[in-house]
Structure formats: C-alpha cells, structure tokens
Amino acid sequence: MASVPVVRALALEPEPHLVAQECTACAARFFGRRAACASCFCETFRDADVPTDGEIVAFTIVAFAMPGVAVPYVAATVDCGGTTVQANIVGVEPTPEHVHLGQKVRLTTYPLGTDSHGTEAIGFAFTPIGA
Amino acid sequence: MSSGDVWILGITMTKFGKRPDVETDELAAEAALGALKDGGVTMADMQVLAAGNLFGSGIGQKLQKQIGQTGIPVFNVANACATGATALRTVMMAIKAGEADMGLAVGVEKLSGAGLLGGGPASFDTQTWTPRGTDGAVMDLDGRVGTAGMPGTFAQIGMEYGHKYGGVSFELFARISEKNHAHSTLNPLAAYSKAMPLEMIMNDIMIAYPNTRPMCSANCDGAAAAVLVSDAKLKTLDPDQRRRAVKVSASVLTSDPYEEGCQVLPNVNTLTRRAAQQAYDAAGVSPSDLDLVELHDCFATAELVHYDNLMLCPEGGAVDFFESGAPFRDGSTPVNVSGGLQSKGHPISATGIANVWEIAHHLRGEAGPRQIEGARVGLAHVIGLGSACGIHILEKAS
Numbered sequence A: 001m002a003s004v005p006v007v008r009a010l011a012l013e014p015e016p017h018l019v020a021q022e023c024t025a026c027a028a029r030f031f032g033r034r035a036a037c038a039s040c041f042c043e044t045f046r047d048a049d050v051p052t053d054g055e056i057v058a059f060t061i062v063a064f065a066m067p068g069v070a071v072p073y074v075a076a077t078v079d080c081g082g083t084t085v086q087a088n089i090v091g092v093e094p095t096p097e098h099v100h101l102g103q104k105v106r107l108t109t110y111p112l113g114t115d116s117h118g119t120e121a122i123g124f125a126f127t128p129i130g131a
Numbered sequence B: 001m002s003s004g005d006v007w008i009l010g011i012t013m014t015k016f017g018k019r020p021d022v023e024t025d026e027l028a029a030e031a032a033l034g035a036l037k038d039g040g041v042t043m044a045d046m047q048v049l050a051a052g053n054l055f056g057s058g059i060g061q062k063l064q065k066q067i068g069q070t071g072i073p074v075f076n077v078a079n080a081c082a083t084g085a086t087a088l089r090t091v092m093m094a095i096k097a098g099e100a101d102m103g104l105a106v107g108v109e110k111l112s113g114a115g116l117l118g119g120g121p122a123s124f125d126t127q128t129w130t131p132r133g134t135d136g137a138v139m140d141l142d143g144r145v146g147t148a149g150m151p152g153t154f155a156q157i158g159m160e161y162g163h164k165y166g167g168v169s170f171e172l173f174a175r176i177s178e179k180n181h182a183h184s185t186l187n188p189l190a191a192y193s194k195a196m197p198l199e200m201i202m203n204d205i206m207i208a209y210p211n212t213r214p215m216c217s218a219n220c221d222g223a224a225a226a227v228l229v230s231d232a233k234l235k236t237l238d239p240d241q242r243r244r245a246v247k248v249s250a251s252v253l254t255s256d257p258y259e260e261g262c263q264v265l266p267n268v269n270t271l272t273r274r275a276a277q278q279a280y281d282a283a284g285v286s287p288s289d290l291d292l293v294e295l296h297d298c299f300a301t302a303e304l305v306h307y308d309n310l311m312l313c314p315e316g317g318a319v320d321f322f323e324s325g326a327p328f329r330d331g332s333t334p335v336n337v338s339g340g341l342q343s344k345g346h347p348i349s350a351t352g353i354a355n356v357w358e359i360a361h362h363l364r365g366e367a368g369p370r371q372i373e374g375a376r377v378g379l380a381h382v383i384g385l386g387s388a389c390g391i392h393i394l395e396k397a398s
C-alpha cells in the first residue's frame, strides 16, 4: 500500500526517523521550510537526521480535542539528543501515574487513515522504551 | 523642565463577565469614556488613539464613532494576549517621540462562551492526502503531533519548569489557583469572585493535565482604557488631576529571541526575563521594591514560571517562593491580588490594560477592601503566545 508521512520531516525509509533542516552556519535545527535561520539569518540548510531516542522534558494530558482526535492523549516535548521535538506519547496509559518527566522514549509510527486512492497517512509519536 | 516621563492620567476597567447587552464597540466606549472622565479630559484632548480587539477589526475607528471622531491617528493593534499592553506601549511611544502630549489606549474583547482557545482552523483534503504549508502536513497536526492548544501548551511550560528544577506537582499548581480564587473575593469587577477550596479545584474537570478548569483563565467580556499624558502637559493640569496621576516608570515590549526548541514548545521565559530586566533598569527599581505584581496567570502553571522570569525569586526558586507565602496578599510580594486571569477573567485585549489599572488603583490608594497598604511601586506583566511580552512598572506620584 502507498503511504505518505503526516509531515515532510518524517522520513519512512530505511527506518522511520525525523529529518530537521539544519542551518549550515550555526547548526540550529528547524522542522519545515524556513527562508533563513532564525538564529543567525544564514539562508542555506542541510538535512539532518534526528536521533529516534529521547527523553520527556515536558508533557500534558489533553482531555479536549477537535473531532477525530481521541482523548485523553499525552502530548509531550521530547529532547532527542539536543533537538527538541513535539509529539504524542503512545503505547502507555494516558494518566499521570504512567507518564513522567525524564522518561526515556523512542520514535514510533502509526497509521492515521487512508485517502480515497488507498494511500495511508503515517503519523509519528514516541513510546516509552521497555514499556 | 519636563522630565520626559509619561503618566497615566485616567484609567478604568469595566466589570468583567457576561455582557450580552452591549456590542464590542459599546463596551470599548464604556471603558474609554470611563478613562477620559477619570482623567478629567475629553476626546478633544486626545492626539492619538491605539486600540486592540483580537477577535474583531478596526475597533479604533468603531470606537471613535461611539465617542468622538476628531481625525486623530488611530493605530489598531494586535499582539495576542499582549494586545492591551501593546496599545499602551503605542501611545507611550507617540508621547515619547513628541508627536502627542496626550493619548488614549483601549483594549476590548467579547469572549463569553468562546470555549477553549487554540489550534486554528484548517482545511485539508481528506480525499487525496496533499502536503501543505511549510511543514508539508497532510492533515491538521493538533492532537496528532502534540498539542497546539493553549491549555496543553501552558501545561507543558509549567511541567518543563518542574523537569528543570523539581518540586512541582498537580497539587502545587492547584494551590496557586486556590490563592488567586481567594484573592478574587475582594474584587467586585472580577468575572468570578468565589473562593474555591483546593479539593474543589483538583476535582473539577481536567482540561489539560495538570490544569483543571478553574486553573485556566476565564473567557469573558470586558474592556479597559487608559489616558496617558506627557510630563510637560501634566504640569499644566489641575492639582487634583496631578495628584491622582500615576507615573509609568517603565514600558517594555519584547518578542522571543531564538533558542533551541523555541519553535517547538514556545519559550515564554527568556522574553519575559529580558522584558523584566529592561523594565527594572529603566525604572531604577529592583524586584524587592515591588509592593504588588499582576502577572499573566493564563493558567496556574504559567504563574509559577513567571515568579522566576520576573525575578521575584532566585533562579529556580519559584516553588520555594510560593511555599514561603510571598505571593499571597499578606506576603512580601503580593501577586495577582485582583484574582488574576483565572478568576478576574481574560478578555484578551483588555487584559494588558486591566492589570495596569489594578496596579494604579492600589498606588492611588483607591482599592478599598483589597488595598495593599502603602503601595508605591507595582509591576504589570502580560504575555501573548507567539510570543510578545509587555511589562509596565508604575509608581505613585511623590
């Protein structure tokens, strides 16, 4: 089945990982297109693979969302070896007893739905390591 | 000799809450006329008008049609939750630049029943996944790739502080909210003025852990307005007007400088700390000189980090600062004696002037039962996500 990543920054091959736009002058990393680096104004970027393992530095458990999004869900800010990533935490009960600051997590992917041509959208999230 | 200082001559806020009886421009007019009367002046004296209404457009001119069209320049400003402070700052700049000696700043919002804000509307093609925008997203990311909503964002901002320094818990954040709801009982203009026991706060509906509903700012209707005047012009006014004038010792607006991660989870800390430092330097006061502070407690989790960002405590010491009782109204640095956004309410564009009104009210000694005795110096802070931070330091006329 054909598939498409939920965002351009998600590379599905060879193994799923995130690709940041890294400033060629100061190495600041961005997700998505930028005209210039917000840190040093350099106008060139290169692709940089982001480590798939990280640590939760902030999280919340959201109880209200737009239609089509299951609640409650855990949203977190994850430090992936110095690059900050925002994503959901899956594969864990969405309660404060099961999610904690400093928790080690790993990138994972999951299907987000199929369009009328049979193409599957692939999302990414993090899941606790060893859970 | 003029000192170059700028003063608040007149200032007011409307009652916050549900106002189905009036339109947005009428609510703005209520505040604007209140501020003009408070200052003993009229629209004929105003040389510039700055107005904000985030959920509308052209409020400045609509307001003129309600209270007086004199042909003066109008600046319609929008800066998220810092819109009111931005309107004030705009009039300040016009006076400082010598283009006006008196001006009016107004902020108004009608938000009753608006629900929780955040996560803008988007239209994606669900028939054929089509990458869109700078992210190349094929669908709305809110809730699928983290959260874009305000409650979840500010929840993480508080949790991030906990990860860095420790000591935070659901109960701690709920107790901050308990403080503000207790303070609100003395504020007749607050949208909600009932004390809430800790258990009630913790057992209320969870919006985004660790913030339950009463720990989130209350959407409501409201407006606030201020008349600013130059030092030279003030000297020509009546003694009664001069006596109640409040000095604006610092007026600062910042945006967030780039730091790693700031485009992923908004960093509300650095721009607030910078604004605070600039404000203290400009006013020549230190945090220990402050008799009261109104800070942007859009969520209970936000209040904690701003104790630190405003340097009311040593770096990393926000939890200890709260535990010491300092931010309670009988503490060493009372914070949000108005009840804060959680109980007073948060009609977005009005907030950045209403919190200045609260400080001015105390400095004038007119705050009645909630008066902080002998208040001489106060600080008002707002932050709009994106981000914009506005800080005003006010001093009693000596």
Ligand SMILES: [Zn+2]
Pocket (backbone or CB within 6 Å): A023, A024, A025, A026, A027, A028, A037, A038, A039, A040, A041, A042
């Ligand atoms: Zn750079």
